[in-house]
Amino acid sequence: MAAAPRRIVVETENLTKCYGELIAVDSLNLQVEKGIIFGLLGPNGAGKTTTILMLLGLTEPTAGKALINGYDPTRHPLKVKAMVGYLPDNVGFYQDMTGLANLQYTAALNGLPPKVAETRIVNALEKVGLKEAATRKVSEYSRGMRQRLGIADLLVKDPPLIIMDEPTLGIDPEGVRELLDLIKSLARDDKRTIIISSHLLPQVQAICDQVGIFVKGRMIASGTIDQLGQQLLAGKQLKLELIAEPQDEALYHLCREFDGVIELKKDSQIITLTCAKDIRPLLAQKIVEAGYSLLHLHLRGFSLDDIYQQYFQQEEGAYVQNSAAQAKPSRAGTPLSGQ
């Protein structure tokens, strides 16, 4: 893994898109390596979809440029479109055509020879489990089936880079799990690069190698989830969740006296330890040696949810401060300003 040269598939340089006054994407610099799953995270309206549209050449950037394998989507639309598969959040198929006919149309648009197209379509339908439904009209499909047909569509096209916009939106948990498994297999088995935009964090965390966090058109952080967590938690106190049996005073004492533990809190079953560093390996050993059975030991603050929330709060905070600073002159005259 480390020996392989790291190839950049998607790169943007100061990519910017404005809608009138509104800056949807603000000088975005992004690099995505080959073969990874990259998650674009952020709340609605953070500029994720606009970024994707610019990567696909479906809208023109106001400034800056995007490069897909070295090609600019606005200059070489065909080369880029041939390399990129796109799955929008509400993928559109022709309602009055069958699933099969839709895939055949895609194959024809991609200029596949009929023989190749046929085998690919059969394989794709099998992989997404739509073999039986292939001859039914798309208007009769459920949302989950449509999304899976979208994946089949990507498989027929067989591009090295796949971009998905909120792929799991509006699908039931079981469907989401299946979809994520499919996506994962697309990346792992076939060595494709995948970019996923989402605001549903746990799902993204489950499959993404790297993430970029978007807030108000800017990417405020990017890297692997571990990196983000370490960046964020550097110099901060860690919180450990611990459950062990039997839970008694001796256990509490053992924990309190342990090197590095600052504080202990009991919350019914769970003991929360505040500590200065990661003491999990030593602590676990000690507890087991003391004759307790360790049921749960978890370092809090490393889930994407926590990271995201932290970043988002910081960003919001900065924004509030900024607007407060701007508002200051007008408030200077009010009686409250002195207090």
Add this chain to the structure above:
Amino acid sequence: MVKKEVADHLSGKRFLILTFLVVAACLASLYIAATNIRAAATGEDSGFVFLKLFTTAGSNLPFSFTSFISFLGPLIGLIMGFDAISGERDRGTLSHVLSQPIYRDALINGKFIAGVVVLAMVIFGLGFLTGGLGLIVFGVPPTLGELLRILAYLALSVIYISFWLALSLLFSVLFRQTTTSALAGVALWLFFSLFAVFLVGAITDALIPVTDSSNINQIMANARLYQGLSRLSPIALYDEATITLLNPSVRSLGLVMLDQLYGAIRAPLSFGQSLLLIWPHLAGLIAATLICFAAAYIIFMRQEIRA
């Protein structure tokens, strides 16, 4: 792409309804012509019986084949095009299709060309149907000149309806809502076919007022302005061209002074001369079609495609 769009048009229910409507209109006009053609054929100029099949209207039902096409044709064009792009956008298929490795103009070209192909099929089909039935009913075969005139007329109709198709395509690119696009198209059609005539008359009379005592120059200026303004409307262009093509005795579309007629021999124009007379109309219609399509094309190429 064109193939799929043509198939889409032909298999849609909308197309079925339209065809039914137009075929019904044609048969009705044929019936009207059949009941009135004897009187028309024995009238002043008794030549060109076959052409009268298309132009004869009854006294109780003032509709002939040509007036049906002139009136319903735009509607066909509008209905075929109004949701071409906006409908795809609504259903989310636009971003899907455009993320495939095809040029963006392939889509809009495909839509337009498929529309024109289908139109040509319908119009020529109808023309031949009417002609064929007329042949059976009357037993008067067309001369070569008549046949050429009918072919030219049908081609003209295809161009004319293509203009409305291009217009509705433009609206479907401009407006996000399919209904807005349809309404805009219908509104423009109603404006041109109903209100434009009044408006042109009002403007002309306001600019160059004419009374009973006006001199000849003023009356002529008034008439020229009226004609010039009304020719801004594609409907007027089409109607003038149709009359010239299907009525060989029409010798001029402008003003004719009495002294110019003096000594003229009453004879029908040859096909070539008729064609020459409407050449500007034809060019105007084609230009209008291309302008509409080009506008739709340019806007579409620069448009953002959101899912």
